[in-house]
Structures are given as C-alpha cells and as structure tokens.
Amino acid sequence: MSLEIELSKVTKSYGPGKTVVRELSLVLPAGKTLCIIGTSGCGKTTTLKLINRLIEPTSGELRIGGRDVLSGDVIALRRSIGYVIQEGGLFPHMSVAQNVGLVARLLAWEPERVARRVDELLELVNLDPGEYRHRYPEELSGGQRQRVGVARALMADPPIVLMDEPFGALDPITRIGLQNEFLRLKRELGKTIVFVTHDLPEAFKLGDLILLMHAGELMQLGTPHELLRKPASSFVTDFLQAHTIHDPQGDAPDA
Amino acid sequence: MRETLQRLVWVGLLVAALTPAVSAGPAAGRIVIGAKNFTEQIILGEMLAILAEEGAGLEVVKKFPLGGSHICFEAIKKGEIDVYPEYTGTALAAILKLPIVPDRVAVYKSVKEAFEGQYGLTVLKPLDFNNTYTLTLTAARAKALSVKSITDLVPHAREMLLGCTHEFVERPDGLPGLQKTYGIEFREVKALDPGLTYKALAEGKIDVCDGYMTDGRIKAYNLQVLDDDRRFFPPYQALPVVRTEIVRKHPKFREAVERLGGLVTDEEMREMNYAVDDGGKTAEEVARAYLASKGLARHPIAGAKVSSHSGFLAYMWDRRAYLAGLTAVHLQITGIAVLLASLVGLPFGILLSRKPQMAPASLMIINVVQTIPSLALLGFMVPLLGIGAVPAIFALFLYALLPIVRNTFTGIRGVDVALLEAARGLGMTDRQVLFMVELPLALPVIMAGVRTSTVINIGTATLAALIGAGGLGEPIFRGIAMVDPNVILSGAVPAALLAVAADLLLARLEMALAPRRRSKR
Incomplete structure (x- = not known):
C-alpha cells in the first residue's frame, strides 16, 4: 500500500525574514521516491518534518492520498508514517526488538503479533533475529543501527516513509551496501518515500524524483535525467557541476 | 517481568523501612x-x-x-x-x-x-x-588585672574577647542589659555552645565568658567569678x-x-x-x-x-538498644522527608521541563530556602508546627527539594533532542514521550539528586534533636552539653555510617531501576 503526497503553497515562517520554506508545491505520486537535496539550511529537513507535522506549516495545504491531513489527529498521522533519522535515532534504553516494535506497542497490538512482525522485519533488513533481537543499540555498529531504524519505521506497514539523511553518518562501504538494500526494499515494498540527503550521488541513485532546494525555495523538481538534461536555472547547473553525476537514464530505468 | 518484580521489591522495601508511625503526642499515663x-x-x-x-x-x-x-x-x-x-x-x-x-x-x-x-x-x-548568670575569667588573669567585680572589668573590656552562649547575646537579662547597666563594651563578642565556653576560656581562646553560678567547671578550671556589684542579674x-x-x-x-x-x-x-x-x-x-x-x-x-566507660566501642555496645532506636527514628525522619520531597519535587521538575521559562525563578526560590541556615529553619518551624518530628520533617523536606527538582529538570532537559524528535515522529503522545523516553533516560540524573538529598538530610537531621525530634543528634547535643566525646561520637559515628550506607543503598537502587543499555551475555 502506498499513498500520494501533495504539498500546495506550503510556507513555514518563524517571523519576518525568517521564512525557512516558501510557497512549496509538489506532488509525489504513490510508490515513488523523492530525494530532497540542497545546501545546508535550504529547508530540506524542514520540508520533511512538515509532512509528519513535527513542524506545523504557517500556511498552505498538505494532502496525503487526497485527504487533508493538517486538520486531523496528528498522533494518528505520525503512526501511519514511517520515520527514519540519522544514525537510526534508536532509544538506547530499549532492545532492538523493543525499538522495532515500538509503534506496534503504541497501537496496542497483541505481543505475539508484535514479536512475529519484529522477526519478519529484522530478516527483511538482513539482521538475524535470534542474534540481534535482544541486543541494545550501543552494542550495534552504525550500519546495524541504521537497519534497525529502517525496520522500526516499517513496523506498522505505513504507506509512507520519511527518511532524514539516514545514511549520512556511515562509512562509504556500509553506505553503498545500505543504498543497494534500500533499492531492493523499495522494489519489494512499493512505499511512497521522501528521502533527505546532502549527498548528490545518493539522491540520483535512489530517487525517482529529485527536489533541489535553495533558501527555502524550490529550484527544480524532476527526474534525475530532467535535472541533468534540462536544468531550470544556472543555479541548478552550478550545483550539479560541483559533483560528478552519473545519469541513471543510461542504466536500466526504474519500472 | 523479572525487572518489574525486582523494582517492586525495592519499592516495597523502601516503603516498609519508612512506614512505622512517627512518635505520637502525649497519651494517658x-x-x-x-x-x-x-x-x-x-x-x-x-x-x-x-x-x-x-x-x-x-x-x-x-x-x-x-x-x-x-x-x-x-x-x-x-x-x-x-x-x-x-x-x-x-x-x-x-x-x-x-x-x-x-x-x-x-x-x-x-x-x-x-x-x-x-x-x-x-x-x-x-x-x-x-543559677545566676555571671561573668568569669581565669583566676590568674583576674589577679593580674586585680578585677573582682563587673565594674572593675569595664576599663579592660575594650581589649577583651567575650565568648558566651547565643542566648546570652540576645536576652535582655544577658549582654544587652549588662551593657546598659554597666556601660561595658567588649572588643569582640563570639557566640558559642554552652558546653564549650569554659574550655575556650581555660585554653585562652577567649578572655571572658558568661557563666552559670552553679557550674562545676568554674571550680574545675580555676576561674574567677565576678561580683554583680550593681545587682543587675535577676535570681x-x-x-x-x-x-x-x-x-x-x-x-x-x-x-x-x-x-x-x-x-x-x-x-x-x-x-x-x-x-x-x-x-x-x-x-x-x-x-x-x-x-x-x-x-x-x-x-x-x-x-x-x-x-x-572503658572505651568508645564498649560504650556503644552498652547503649546499643538506645542507639538502634535513635537510628530508626533518624531514618524515619530523613526517609519520610526525602520521600515527600520526591513526591513533590519530581512532578515539579517535570512541570519546569515543560515550561522552562518558569525554571530560573522557581529554582531560585527553592534555592533561597536552601540557603536558610538549617538551625534557623528548624527554629522558625517551632512557632508554626511545634516541636518533634513534624516540624523536623517539614524543614528537611524543604532542604531535600532543591536537588530533586533541579536534577529532574536538568535530567529531562538533557535528553538528546534527536531522540525526542524520533519519539514524536513515531507517533508518541506527550505522555508517552515522558514516560517511555524522557524519564527512563533522565533517571540516573534524578536518582543522583535523590541521593544528594538523602545524604545531606541524614547530616542535617542531627539538628532535629534540638527541636525534640530525636534521632542521632540527641547524643551529639548531650555530648556537647556534657563535654563528653564518647557521647558525641555515639551519635556522630552512626550518623556518618548511616549516610554512607544510604548512599550505597541508593546507588544499588539506582542500578536496579536504571534502564538497561546492554544485553546480558
């Protein structure tokens, strides 16, 4: 299951001259992955947090699956959206199983059902449940913590997953391994995913759509190919030229 | 499950240790x-x-x-x-x-x-x-200055240090009246416990002290009692x-x-x-x-x-039942005070963490209470609450409050912001964030506050004896009054041991309550 996300003219301002997101409009079709990139402080993380209402917009509209979600129950909204942050954001006083099963416990699932689902998800992210279930976050490597973070986000099978620089603190080898697993999961699960990264190659590798932001404004929204072939402004060109980008259009296109 | 059980046992033990009733008022017979x-x-x-x-x-x-x-x-x-x-x-x-x-x-x-x-x-x-008040100085000094009456002392007083009881400094039939009647002015006045003045005089640490006419030590220390030649002191x-x-x-x-x-x-x-x-x-x-x-x-x-008594340990052994009783009372007073302070301080600390703009002013007010000298606070309680356990517990409660409120506040504020965001992002309510994330992670800091409170309170509670609350201060103050180090130590040593034991016990409690961060392997 996946749902479409639609932002229209969303603005977040902390007062005059302190606008962090300005009149942002976009539609992310169900099942697609949007990667948001941009310089530090461009508003990409704010945009992500606007979607699960960790930050409430000053104005504009937010619809998920065509339904306005700004007026509804914020707790229910968040429980229906998976959330992954840098280094996993795992609770140090909870075991792997407790971290992964957290949302299900909040939703008051039966303990047996929680345990079954936790094992299923640990297997999905390639962690042997027998070995890792009872471990604590401090006893895991960075990559393992990130896998647990992803498993936790998927616990209640949410239609949407938000990921805030999830692989940002990992070494390059682990990072590439997890990126490849991300692509596999994306194909297997078909979720709508919003993925914030400051790493351009990562965005081009993982995203069906790329949103390039600067100073709280949309610079360009399009497929990786469109950004490379039809940059909307000289800013986009300059930004892309700062990195060596591999056009994914040349490879097998996403189904 | 086992963890929960363990916690319950700890809490049960704590409650059991504190429940015996505080001594009741006078009864028939x-x-x-x-x-x-x-x-x-x-x-x-x-x-x-x-x-x-x-x-x-x-x-x-x-x-x-x-x-x-x-x-x-x-x-x-x-x-x-x-x-x-x-x-x-x-x-x-x-x-x-x-x-x-x-x-x-x-x-x-x-x-x-x-x-x-x-x-x-x-x-x-x-x-x-x-047992009238007198002024005394060493016989040798009195002879050298040929001082026999208070009037004789007046010209020398300006070079002298008077050591006397706190009461003497204040009472109209003490120093103020004496000054009015004789026009006597001392270079300096130092207030001492009544048990210590003569010894200080004999050792030359002070020049003159207030004396009680019936005090045996006047003779023992070879002191000269000055004649109240203007009949100032009442009988x-x-x-x-x-x-x-x-x-x-x-x-x-x-x-x-x-x-x-x-x-x-x-x-x-x-x-x-x-x-x-x-x-x-x-x-x-x-x-x-x-x-x-x-x-x-x-x-x-x-x-x-x-x-x-042949020795300190023998003395302690002789009085073991009495001392055990005092220790129990001491524990009750401090235990109840800390428990009440926790019951009030914890929610208040949580409230402050929710409204941090209130924190500086609130912590300052509690801090001011903390700076009131303990004896003054106890004395202040007497007209309001009488004497005995109740005012002592109330005063100790006020002292215990600051470390608990402050540590609860800073402990909660110290929880990693990223974790709070993760908790909210996963759909926890404010209450769930508090109980599932903030409190467990702040617990070591909160417990440190409870430990500080307890150890400070065990020491301060010795002063509670002065307002009739009993406890280990009783032998300490008797010992000071009677200048008997064994008696003082028979209260001071158990009090010190109690503080150490309480600290260790609370450290164990903290470990039992603290959320685990490592698997058992």
Whole structure:
C-alpha cells in the first residue's frame, strides 16, 4: 500500500525574514521516491518534518492520498508514517526488538503479533533475529543501527516513509551496501518515500524524483535525467557541476 | 517481568523501612519531659523523670536536650512536652519580657501569675539554688588585672574577647542589659555552645565568658567569678513548669515534684554538674544518687552499672538498644522527608521541563530556602508546627527539594533532542514521550539528586534533636552539653555510617531501576 503526497503553497515562517520554506508545491505520486537535496539550511529537513507535522506549516495545504491531513489527529498521522533519522535515532534504553516494535506497542497490538512482525522485519533488513533481537543499540555498529531504524519505521506497514539523511553518518562501504538494500526494499515494498540527503550521488541513485532546494525555495523538481538534461536555472547547473553525476537514464530505468 | 518484580521489591522495601508511625503526642499515663541543652538542665530533666516514674508511676518520654529556652517554652505551650525545668529570671526577662527586679519572691510571684493566668501552665515550688548568670575569667588573669567585680572589668573590656552562649547575646537579662547597666563594651563578642565556653576560656581562646553560678567547671578550671556589684542579674531559681492539665490528671506527679521544692543548694548543684561534666558520671546516675540521698528515689543497685566507660566501642555496645532506636527514628525522619520531597519535587521538575521559562525563578526560590541556615529553619518551624518530628520533617523536606527538582529538570532537559524528535515522529503522545523516553533516560540524573538529598538530610537531621525530634543528634547535643566525646561520637559515628550506607543503598537502587543499555551475555 502506498499513498500520494501533495504539498500546495506550503510556507513555514518563524517571523519576518525568517521564512525557512516558501510557497512549496509538489506532488509525489504513490510508490515513488523523492530525494530532497540542497545546501545546508535550504529547508530540506524542514520540508520533511512538515509532512509528519513535527513542524506545523504557517500556511498552505498538505494532502496525503487526497485527504487533508493538517486538520486531523496528528498522533494518528505520525503512526501511519514511517520515520527514519540519522544514525537510526534508536532509544538506547530499549532492545532492538523493543525499538522495532515500538509503534506496534503504541497501537496496542497483541505481543505475539508484535514479536512475529519484529522477526519478519529484522530478516527483511538482513539482521538475524535470534542474534540481534535482544541486543541494545550501543552494542550495534552504525550500519546495524541504521537497519534497525529502517525496520522500526516499517513496523506498522505505513504507506509512507520519511527518511532524514539516514545514511549520512556511515562509512562509504556500509553506505553503498545500505543504498543497494534500500533499492531492493523499495522494489519489494512499493512505499511512497521522501528521502533527505546532502549527498548528490545518493539522491540520483535512489530517487525517482529529485527536489533541489535553495533558501527555502524550490529550484527544480524532476527526474534525475530532467535535472541533468534540462536544468531550470544556472543555479541548478552550478550545483550539479560541483559533483560528478552519473545519469541513471543510461542504466536500466526504474519500472 | 523479572525487572518489574525486582523494582517492586525495592519499592516495597523502601516503603516498609519508612512506614512505622512517627512518635505520637502525649497519651494517658504518659508524661513527656523536656529540658534545655546544658548539663544542669539535663540533670534536672532526669530528676523529673525519676520522680514521675517512681513517685507517680507514669511512663516517661524524655525529649531532651531541646535547643534553648525559646524552644522549650513553645513546646510546652503547644502541649508537645508536659513539663520542663525553667529558671525564674529567664522566665521573667527572656520569656515574659517583664522588667528585671532583684527580689527572689517578687520574681517568682510575677512568673507564677503570668504562666498560670496566660498560658495554662502550673509553676511548682522552686528549688533552692540560684543559677545566676555571671561573668568569669581565669583566676590568674583576674589577679593580674586585680578585677573582682563587673565594674572593675569595664576599663579592660575594650581589649577583651567575650565568648558566651547565643542566648546570652540576645536576652535582655544577658549582654544587652549588662551593657546598659554597666556601660561595658567588649572588643569582640563570639557566640558559642554552652558546653564549650569554659574550655575556650581555660585554653585562652577567649578572655571572658558568661557563666552559670552553679557550674562545676568554674571550680574545675580555676576561674574567677565576678561580683554583680550593681545587682543587675535577676535570681534564677530552678522552677518546674508543668501543663495545668497534667497537674490535674496526675496529682501524684505534682506531689512528687513539690517534695524537691526548696532543696538543692548552690553547692549541691555545682557538685552534680561537675560530676557529669568532668567526673565521668551520667546525668541519670547523678540525679538518682541525689534523690536517693534525700529519700525521694530508690537507691541505685550497687555495682549494677559501671559509670565510667572503658572505651568508645564498649560504650556503644552498652547503649546499643538506645542507639538502634535513635537510628530508626533518624531514618524515619530523613526517609519520610526525602520521600515527600520526591513526591513533590519530581512532578515539579517535570512541570519546569515543560515550561522552562518558569525554571530560573522557581529554582531560585527553592534555592533561597536552601540557603536558610538549617538551625534557623528548624527554629522558625517551632512557632508554626511545634516541636518533634513534624516540624523536623517539614524543614528537611524543604532542604531535600532543591536537588530533586533541579536534577529532574536538568535530567529531562538533557535528553538528546534527536531522540525526542524520533519519539514524536513515531507517533508518541506527550505522555508517552515522558514516560517511555524522557524519564527512563533522565533517571540516573534524578536518582543522583535523590541521593544528594538523602545524604545531606541524614547530616542535617542531627539538628532535629534540638527541636525534640530525636534521632542521632540527641547524643551529639548531650555530648556537647556534657563535654563528653564518647557521647558525641555515639551519635556522630552512626550518623556518618548511616549516610554512607544510604548512599550505597541508593546507588544499588539506582542500578536496579536504571534502564538497561546492554544485553546480558
């Protein structure tokens, strides 16, 4: 299951001259992955947090699956959206199983059902449940913590997953391994995913759509190919030229 | 599951340790005896106790030493004690604040009238001796300066350091009146505990001290008593003051105590004081021996009790039951105070973490309470709450509050913001964030606050003895009053051990309660 996300003219301002997101409009079709990139402080993380209402917009509209979600129950909204942050954001006083099963416990699932689902998800992210279930976050490597973070986000099978620089603190080898697993999961699960990264190659590798932001404004929204072939402004060109980008259009296109 | 069980056991133990009731008020057939914090008062207190027990068949509760005339008087007014020995002059000048007159009978009459008319107290026959205030200096110094009276001292006083009791500094029949009458001015005035002044004088640490005429140490330290040549000091005859209700209920007690009226000369009182201060006898032994010699009490069984203690440990062992009782009371007072402070401080700390703009002002107010000297805070409680466990617990509660509130606040504020965001992002309600994330992660800091409170409170609670709450301060203050290091240590050592033990126990509790961060492997 996946749902479409639609932002229209969303603005977040902390007062005059302190606008962090300005009149942002976009539609992310169900099942697609949007990667948001941009310089530090461009508003990409704010945009992500606007979607699960960790930050409430000053104005504009937010619809998920065509339904306005700004007026509804914020707790229910968040429980229906998976959330992954840098280094996993795992609770140090909870075991792997407790971290992964957290949302299900909040939703008051039966303990047996929680345990079954936790094992299923640990297997999905390639962690042997027998070995890792009872471990604590401090006893895991960075990559393992990130896998647990992803498993936790998927616990209640949410239609949407938000990921805030999830692989940002990992070494390059682990990072590439997890990126490849991300692509596999994306194909297997078909979720709508919003993925914030400051790493351009990562965005081009993982995203069906790329949103390039600067100073709280949309610079360009399009497929990786469109950004490379039809940059909307000289800013986009300059930004892309700062990195060596591999056009994914040349490879097998996403189904 | 096992963890939960373990936690329950801990909490259960803690509650069990604290539940036995705090000592109740006076009951039928019981009499509560008070006395101030110096040797003579303790001997008189013991006399009253023996007379109540043997003469009137009452069950005796001893609430002494109490920290001064003011506390004794407040306590008897509130019915927290039933009887205590007062002095005619003290009652006149310090309590009733009436003009000072030199005549014994006149003083006795005005005190009796006021106490019985205004306060529901009955004043029994006074004893014979007059424990008047005096000024003393070493005999050698007095001879060198050829000073015999207070008037003689006036020209030398400007170079002298006066060491005297806190009461003497304040009382109208003390230093202020003395200054007015003689125009005497000292270079410096230092207030000391009554147990310490003579020793300080003998060792040359002070030049002059206030003295009690019947104090045995005046002779022992070879001190010169100065003549009150202008008859400033009023007479100070010991005066048993009883609540009128008790006199009505127990006429036998009145009879027994009145038999003491007119007895005990200056010399006899001085000898008894000396026997306790320097002769290694206990106040109880001395009191009993005197009463027995007058046929007012049974003679002590010969050889039943060795009066001089062979060593500190033997002394402690002799009094193990008494000390164990005091330790239990001490634990109760501090335990209840810390428990109450936790029950109030924890929610308040949480509230502040939710409204951090309130924090600086709130913490400052609690901090100000913390800076009130403990003895002052205890003294302040007496007019409001009387004496005994209740005001002591309340004062200790106020002291325990700051570390708990502050640590709860900083502990919660110290939780990683990223984790809070993750918690909210996963759809936790504010309550769930608090109980599932913030409190478990802040627990070590909060527990550190509880530990600090407890250890500070175990020390401060020794002062609670001065307002009749009992506990390990009781032997400490008796020991200071009677200049007996063994007695002091018999309170101080268990108090110190208690603080260490409590700290270790709470460290274990903290470990048992703290969320695990590592798997058992």
